[in-house]
Amino acid sequence: MSDGTVVHALGLRGHDAHGALTGLDLSLPSGTVGCLVGGRSDGTSVLARMLAGSERPASGHLIVGGLPPWWSASTRARIGALLDEPELADVGTVRELLALARRLRGDSPERESWFEAIGASSLLRRPIGGLDRREVRTVGLALALSAPAPLLVVLHEPLADVVKADATVLREVLRRRASEGACVLVLTASAADAAALADDVATLKQGRVDRAVGAPDTDELAPGAEIELRVWTDKPRQVAAALAGETSVAALSFSASDDSVPVAVRSRELAASAKAVARVCLECGAELRAMQAVAPGGRAMHDAGGQSPRKAAP
Amino acid sequence: MSAASASFQAGTWLVLRRVGRRHAMGITAAAVAFAAIASYAERKAVVSDAASRALQGPGFGLALPIAAFAVLSCSLGRGRLEAGVSPAAALGAHRRLAALGALVGAAVVAAAIGALIACVTALAGHGPPSAASVSDALTSSWIGALTAACYTFYFGAGASFGAQSGGRVIALGLDLLIGPLATPVAVLFPRAHALNLLGRPEAVPGWSQAASTIGLVSLACFFALMAVRRTPD
Numbered sequence: 001m002s003d004g005t006v007v008h009a010l011g012l013r014g015h016d017a018h019g020a021l022t023g024l025d026l027s028l029p030s031g032t033v034g035c036l037v038g039g040r041s042d043g044t045s046v047l048a049r050m051l052a053g054s055e056r057p058a059s060g061h062l063i064v065g066g067l068p069p070w071w072s073a074s075t076r077a078r079i080g081a082l083l084d085e086p087e088l089a090d091v092g093t094v095r096e097l098l099a100l101a102r103r104l105r106g107d108s109p110e111r112e113s114w115f116e117a118i119g120a121s122s123l124l125r126r127p128i129g130g131l132d133r134r135e136v137r138t139v140g141l142a143l144a145l146s147a148p149a150p151l152l153v154v155l156h157e158p159l160a161d162v163v164k165a166d167a168t169v170l171r172e173v174l175r176r177r178a179s180e181g182a183c184v185l186v187l188t189a190s191a192a193d194a195a196a197l198a199d200d201v202a203t204l205k206q207g208r209v210d211r212a213v214g215a216p217d218t219d220e221l222a223p224g225a226e227i228e229l230r231v232w233t234d235k236p237r238q239v240a241a242a243l244a245g246e247t248s249v250a251a252l253s254f255s256a257s258d259d260s261v262p263v264a265v266r267s268r269e270l271a272a273s274a275k276a277v278a279r280v281c282l283e284c285g286a287e288l289r290a291m292q293a294v295a296p297g298g299r300a301m302h303d304a305g306g307q308s309p310r311k312a313a314p
Numbered sequence: 315m316s317a318a319s320a321s322f323q324a325g326t327w328l329v330l331r332r333v334g335r336r337h338a339m340g341i342t343a344a345a346v347a348f349a350a351i352a353s354y355a356e357r358k359a360v361v362s363d364a365a366s367r368a369l370q371g372p373g374f375g376l377a378l379p380i381a382a383f384a385v386l387s388c389s390l391g392r393g394r395l396e397a398g399v400s401p402a403a404a405l406g407a408h409r410r411l412a413a414l415g416a417l418v419g420a421a422v423v424a425a426a427i428g429a430l431i432a433c434v435t436a437l438a439g440h441g442p443p444s445a446a447s448v449s450d451a452l453t454s455s456w457i458g459a460l461t462a463a464c465y466t467f468y469f470g471a472g473a474s475f476g477a478q479s480g481g482r483v484i485a486l487g488l489d490l491l492i493g494p495l496a497t498p499v500a501v502l503f504p505r506a507h508a509l510n511l512l513g514r515p516e517a518v519p520g521w522s523q524a525a526s527t528i529g530l531v532s533l534a535c536f537f538a539l540m541a542v543r544r545t546p547d
Contacts, residue, residue, distance in 0.1 A: 052404055053403070053404070054400055054403070054404050056546075070546060071546055071547060072547070073317070073321070073403070073406055073407060073408040073409065073547055074406070076403060076404065076405075076406045077317070077405070077406025078406070081404065087400055087401040087404065088401060089324065089328055089401035089402050089404075089405065090328065090331045090332065090401070091324070091327050091328065091331060092331070100320070100324055100327075100402075100405065101405045101406075103317075103320040104317060104320050104321065104324065104402070104405045104406045104407050105405060105406045106317070143405070
C-alpha cells in the first residue's frame with residue numbers, strides 16, 4: 001500500500017473456541033514491531049488465525065499487503081505466523097517440513113543462525129507426529145520467522161510454550177524483520193513479554209483495540225513495574241531538581257544542555273508521580289506543557305539516548 | 315519447482331501421511347473381511363451367480379463406498395475440504411491445487427482398496443479358483459478401482475458443502491438411496507454406472523458398459539472440478 005500500511009482491518013468480526021473479535025479496526029504500518037496485549041478470550045488467537053489466512057472473517061474487511069490473506073496464496077506465502085495451536089503439515093520430519101515451506105514460499109534458508117537460540121535446531125530430525133506442544137510451537141515459531149521477504153509476521157504468545165524462550169534473541173530477529181520492511185505484530189497476554197519484544201503496545205479488549213498503552217492502564221497491565229512519565233516544561237532543570245526529593249519518584253533524567261528534551265520520571269505509581277510533577281511545577285513557577293506516560297519497554301524509553309534514567313543530583 | 319506443483323504435491327503428501335499404513339490396513343481389512351463373509355454367505359444361500367450378487371450387493375453396495383468414505387475421512391479429518399489442506403495453505407500453498415492433490419492421493423488409496431474388495435468378493439463368490447473366476451476377479455478389480463476413485467471425488471465434492479462438512483454424509487446417503495434406482499437421475503451417481511459394469515444394464519437404462527466407464531471417469535472429473543471450484547484459493 002502506498003501509505004506504508006501493511007495490515008488494514010475494518011469492522012473485523014469472527015470467533016474461535018476461545019474468544020471473538022467484535023468489529024476490530026486496525027491499521028499497522030511496515031517496519032514496526034507492535035504488540036496487542038490481551039488474552040485469548042479477547043480475540044488474540046482468532047485475530048492471529050485471520051491475519052495468517054487460516055480463518056475467514058465472519059464479517060468486515062481484512063487486507064494484508066493489498067490482498068485478503070484468506071483468498072490469496074501469494075500473500076499467505078509472505079506471512080509468517082505462529083498460532084496458538086499451530087497446524088504443522090505432517091510431511092515427515094521437521095527438516096522435510098522446512099523444505100516444503102521453502103518450496104511453497106520460494107527460497108529461504110533451511111537453517112538460520114537463530115535456530116539454535118530458540119531450540120529449533122535440535123528438532124530438525126524429529127518426526128512432526130512425535131512433537132509435543134512446546135516443540136510444535138517452536139517449529140511454528142521457526143517457520144514464522146523464516147518467511148522470506150515477509151509482509152507480516154504475527155506471533156501469538158511467542159515466549160510461552162516454546163522450547164527456549166529467549167526474549168533478547170527474539171527481539172533482535174523481530175527488529176531485523178521489521179527493518180526489512182515487515183510489519184511485526186505480537187499478540188500476548190503478558191505485559192512483560194510485550195515490553196520485552198515490542199516498540200508500540202496497545203490493548204485488545206473484548207475483540208477491539210482498547211487503547212495505546214502509556215495511558216493509565218499501564219499500571220494495571222504491569223503491576224509493580226516502573227512507568228516512565230515524560231514531562232515537557234520550560235524549566236526542566238529546576239523541575240528535575242525538585243522532583244529528586246519526591247518519595248514517589250524512583251529515578252529521573254533530563255538534558256543539561258537541551259531544554260527541549262523532556263524530563264523522564266520513573267516511578268512505580270503513575271498517579272502519585274503525576275501529582276508530584278504538577279505540584280513541583282507549581283512550586284517552581286514552571287510551565288507544565290505536557291505529560292506523557294510511556295509503557296515499560298516502549299519505543300520512547302528505548303530511544304532515550306540508550307541510557308537508563310539516572311537519579312538527578314539534588 | 316513451481317509453487318503450483320509444490321501445492322499439489324503438498325496436498326497429496328499430506329493425505330498419504332494422514333491415511334498412513336495403519337489406517338489403510340484397518341480400512342482394507344474391515345472392508346475385505348465384510349465383503350468376503352457376505353460373498354461366502356451368498357454362495358452358501360444360492361450357488362448360482364453368487365459372485366455377481368455379492369459384487370452388486372454387499373461388495374459395491376456397501377463395502378466399497380464406505381471404504382472410500384473412510385479413506386476420505388482419514389485424509390481430511392472431520393472438517394471441510396479446505397480445512398484438510400490448511401497446514402499447507404498456511405505456508406502459502408494454493409488451496410485449490412492442494413485440495414486437488416489431496417483428492418488424487420485419497421483416490422489412489424481408495425482405488426487400491428476398491429480393487430482388493432472387488433477381487434476378494436468375486437473370488438469368494440465363485441468358490442474354488444478357476445480360470446473363469448480369476449478372469450472375473452481381474453475384471454471386477456479394475457471396476458472396483460475406478461468406482462472407488464470416483465466415489466472419493468464424489469465424497470470430496472460433498473466435503474466442500476456444510477459448515478462441518480456435512481455434505482459428504484449427505485452424498486453417501488443420496489448414493490445409497492438414489493444410486494440403485496433405475497431412473498434417469500441415477501446416472502449422476504457412481505453406483506449406477508458400477509452396477510452397469512458389473513452386469514446389471516437396467517441400472518442406467520440405455521447406457522452401454524463402455525458408456526458407463528466413460529460416465530464414471532466423467533463423474534470423477536466433474537466432482538473433482540466441483541470440489542476444487544468450491545475451495546477458496
